[in-house]
Amino acid sequence: GQNIDQPTEMTATEGAIVQINCTYQTSGFNGLFWYQQHAGEAPTFLSYNVLDGLEEKGRFSSFLSRSKGYSYLLLKELQMKDSASYLCAVSPLAGGYNKLIFGAGTRLAVHP
Amino acid sequence: GAVVSQHPSRVICKSGTSVKIECRSLDFQATTMFWYRQFPKKSLMLMATSNEGSKATYEQGVEKDKFLINHASLTLSTLTVTSAHPEDSSFYICSASFRDRGREQYFGPGTRLTVT
Numbered sequence: 001g002q003n004i005d006q007p008t009e010m011t012a013t014e015g016a017i018v019q020i021n022c023t024y025q026t027s028g029f030n031g032l033f034w035y036q037q038h039a040g041e042a043p044t045f046l047s048y049n050v051l052d053g054l055e056e057k058g059r060f061s062s063f064l065s066r067s068k069g070y071s072y073l074l075l076k077e078l079q080m081k082d083s084a085s086y087l088c089a090v091s092p093l094a095g096g097y098n099k100l101i102f103g104a105g106t107r108l109a110v111h112p
Numbered sequence: 113g114a115v116v117s118q119h120p121s122r123v124i125c126k127s128g129t130s131v132k133i134e135c136r137s138l139d140f141q142a143t144t145m146f147w148y149r150q151f152p153k154k155s156l157m158l159m160a161t162s163n164e165g166s167k168a169t170y171e172q173g174v175e176k177d178k179f180l181i182n183h184a185s186l187t188l189s190t191l192t193v194t195s196a197h198p199e200d201s202s203f204y205i206c207s208a209s210f211r212d213r214g215r216e217q218y219f220g221p222g223t224r225l226t227v228t
Contacts, residue, residue, distance in 0.1 A: 033216070042205055042219035043156070087155055098144050098209045100217060104155040 002026045004103035006088050011109045012078055020073045020106045022088035030091040033100065034062050034073045037085045046073065046086075075108075083110045115139050116208050118220035125196055125227055133191045133223045135206030141186035142208035146217060147179075150203045162189055196227040 003025045012018040024032070031050040035043035049055055049064035049071060061074040073086055088103040115138040125131050135145060144163050148156040160181050162168040168181035180192040189208075193200055203224055207217040 035219075040203075040222075040224075042221045044219070045216060048216060098217065099146075099158070099161060101158070102155045107153070 002090075002092060002101045004088055004090055004101060006086075006103045006106045008104065009107045009109070011111065012075075014078055014080060014110055014112050016078050017074065017076050018078060018108065020075070020086050020088075020108070022071045022073070022103060024069050024071070024088070024090050024103075026090050026092040026101060028092045029066060032062075032064055032071050033089040033091070034060075034071075035087040035089060037087055037105070039085075043087055078110050080110050080112070083108060114218040116142075116206065116218050116220040118206055118223050120223060121221060122224045123226070125225070127197055127227055128195055130192055130194045131196055131225060133193075133204055133206075133225075135189045135191070135208070135220050137187045137208045137210075137218070140208075140210050142189075143186075143210045144208070145183055145189040146207045146209075147181060147189075147191050148205045148207070150205060150222075152203075156205060159191075193225065196225070198227045201225055201227045 006022045033048050034046040036046050037043040047062035049062050054063045059076045064071045085105040085107050087105045089100040091100055117136045119134045146161050147159045150156050158171050159174045160168040160170045162181050162183040164183050164186045170176045178194055183189040203222050205222040207219045209217045
């Protein structure tokens with residue numbers, strides 16, 4: 001079966017760093033995505049990892065270890081606007097080239 | 113680029129009626145479109161995958177006769193919720209992808225359906 005786990009909720013302080021973890025067990029692996037979703041809005045793309053290692057993009061970085069079935073999203077210099085849900089999604093080998101399986105999402109609350 | 117629109121953004125309908133939701137890719141031709149539903153504070157649940165000109169592939173547990181998907185062109189897909197019931201009330205989101213951009217999906221703004 002397909003299983004993607006991430007913490008339900010996290011809180012952090014403005015200006016700090018937060019790491020959101022994601023573990024996955026899927027029938028094959030063709031890449032892992034992180035999306036940000038504000039309440040009542042559509043998800044927006046943050047990052048894509050298909051090879052092991054760290055991808056950095058401004059204040060956001062994403063890490064992947066395929067052998068461990070593990071990824072994390074690192075948010076630096078947190079801002080209040082970063083309060084949102086962060087969705088981990090995996091593209092499995094089976095089921096179509098572009099299909100994504102989403103985790104339940106991590107609701108991040110940034111406070112002053 | 114890669115903008116996806118959905119219409120309507122909100123709809124309220126009576127139990128037993130049908131509702132159609134449109135998903136359009138505005139500045140690209142979508143190879144594939146996806147339909148998700150999302151319950152409050154929950155993640156996206158994939159309902160079906162549709163390719164232009166072919167039948168949609170539904171996920172296990174999704175009733176294809178209740179959720180009719182039509183993908184008539186490379187820029188338009190529609191989801192029709194037939195004989196809607198209150199338990200169909202949800203946030204429905206579409207996304208689109210195209211071959212040149214790999215596996216990335218571009219999401220529409222979503223449609224809030226309330227069935228009374």
